[in-house]
Amino acid sequence: MAFSLGPLKFPSSLVCRATPTTSSSSSLAFDAAYIKRAAELADMSAGFTAPHPNYGCVIATTSGNGERVVVGEGYLYAQGTTPAELQVVEAAGESCRGATAYLNMEPNHCLGDQDAVSALVQAGIARVVIGIRHPLQHLRGKAVRALRNEGLLVDVLGEDLQCKTVEEGLKSCLLVNAPLLYRASCQVPFSVLKYAMTLDGKIAASSGHASWISSKKSRTRVFDMRGRSDAVIVGGNTVRRDNPRLTARHGGGHLPQRIVMSKSLDLPEVANLWDVTEVSTLVMTQRGAKKNFQKYLASKGVEVVEFEILNPKVVMEYLYDRGCLSVLWECGGTLAASAISSGVVHKVHAFVAPKIIGGKNAPSPVGELGMVEMSQALELIDVHYEQVGPDMLVSGFLQPVPDLTPVIPSVDETSAIDPTVSPYEASIIFFYKTWDPYGSFSNFSLHPIQLPDENGDNYSWPSVEHYYQAHKFVGLDDPVAKNCLEEIKSSKSPEEAARIGRRMQRQHPNLVRPDWESVKIDVMYRALKCKFSTYPNLTSMLLSTAGSVLVEASPHDLFWGGGRDGEGLNYLGRLLMQLRSEFLSDSAPNADDTSLRHDENQVQKLP
């Protein structure tokens, strides 16, 4: 799950938070330059590391006359080869003592791996500057903690170093591992749509002829893009029309797998893509399509994969499972439209050639998307323009680079709600359905609570949800509202209570107590406090989550829940964290309500 807070943004105050060793602006400028260099180095292995990240490392020190000197540089060549940090400390030897290591990304710190952390420690590195934390939950923060435990000073960009000077460096680090961030966030490979079009927006003449629209220089650039990808995808029509090779002919380097998506399998018997001597080809089709042709392809060494229904989403999920990090779509407009509509395209590279071909029926880069107004157009983010020979390369993101910082609410809010949570280090614990591992945190869990009813009489509410829904109608002198309250009290399940309360609120908003919006958080907090104080196992379960951010994983409820992509306010999670914080500072939690006034004040303070 992604909590995209928008890409490449810094907190609004750009005041530098910097450690004593880095406080001068010239040191920050060095930090920024070296971290950028680490990202450049990491980029050298693009295409080779799937599904692992790209790592670069620069080690710099201050010489006797006070000058900064780089004592070593390196990058991870490919998956399974010596980590960048190890290579550099080995090469730089004694010069590493007291030096600073710049890493574009927090290293893996897994048991059994050749360990970057121990290499840096043993080499005598004094300080480590890290571009971004590891985006994968199980690795996030591990190396940072381990290095700090060993006494090294660790500065993470955007956390310990937050200022304009390092902004570019951080951006480079995010971009160089953008495929990993998208992969981790969307559970599909990072996906780029590339096409070449004429100035009048055609990707071929009306005859279908397309070679060539872009210049030789642009096409050589495409070879490089292919080399950075793990797979290149085209549709059946492009195979029939162009007979492409889809190889990266830029002198060595990585070759991506070639993928054809064809439902009909009405493909030519002779095609460049069926020659798999240099690189493999996969044909993706629908179950049962032209079995004889499937056999024929298999005899040529072409792998055929059948799907129940062939569409870009299932193909991308399949490629994710096969370990692809990055995929290049080089199809025509029909398949491109289908891929964009399915939400699997993250970036676009459009080569625009200064040519006009015309033709009413000449194809364009993206087919039907079903949009009717210009306001619906998809706008690219972080757009770049670059002249390549006579052509213009326009590129940009269709979806922001995901920020996987596991924080809901925001970094600033988190410590205000629960000071025990260190926002950058925290893991997220999601809860939602009652059968989930933390299902007892749900309002729907069947843990009766004793709290006064509308008459002030002690009442056993079957669940927090019963209490919450009923309180929408408390204090109203209306027979329908009173009846609804009674119905909620006697409803057989929390789901039923929720259904009655929500329906009534929707159909008769005038029968909901007028102060509901301002008291609902208090009502919920009172019920939660009672529930978690009443049941010792729930108290300990809540306390056991100390240090983690709690998120109600409701995709629809954007007030109490975190939403599908972290867009929700997560008030239920916030209240539980607030309660946990209160329990932690109170050695003997109980259901006594004498502290309630104080709690209410605290609740009011929530942003």
Ligand SMILES: NC(=O)C1=CN([C@@H]2O[C@H](COP(=O)(O)OP(=O)(O)OC[C@H]3O[C@@H](n4cnc5c(N)ncnc54)[C@H](OP(=O)(O)O)[C@@H]3O)[C@@H](O)[C@H]2O)C=CC1
């Ligand atoms: N200038 C450029 O950058 C490029 C130009 N071209 C040009 O574009 C033209 C071909 O474009 P176009 O016809 O759009 O071809 P596409 O490459 O988009 O192929 C469309 C075909 O993809 C297959 N397909 C499989 N699943 C799907 C799906 N879910 N949705 C849509 N298609 C699916 C079908 O193959 P099947 O019919 O076999 O079932 C379909 O006919 C050619 O003239 C070619 O030269 C192509 C690529 C790039």
Ligand SMILES: Nc1c(N[C@@H]2O[C@H](COP(=O)(O)O)[C@@H](O)[C@H]2O)[nH]c(=O)[nH]c1=O
């Ligand atoms: N016509 C066109 C492109 N077309 C794309 O390139 C494929 C051909 O690749 P190959 O056989 O490896 O050279 C073709 O099928 C289509 O996907 N690309 C471009 O950069 N510029 C162009 O003008």
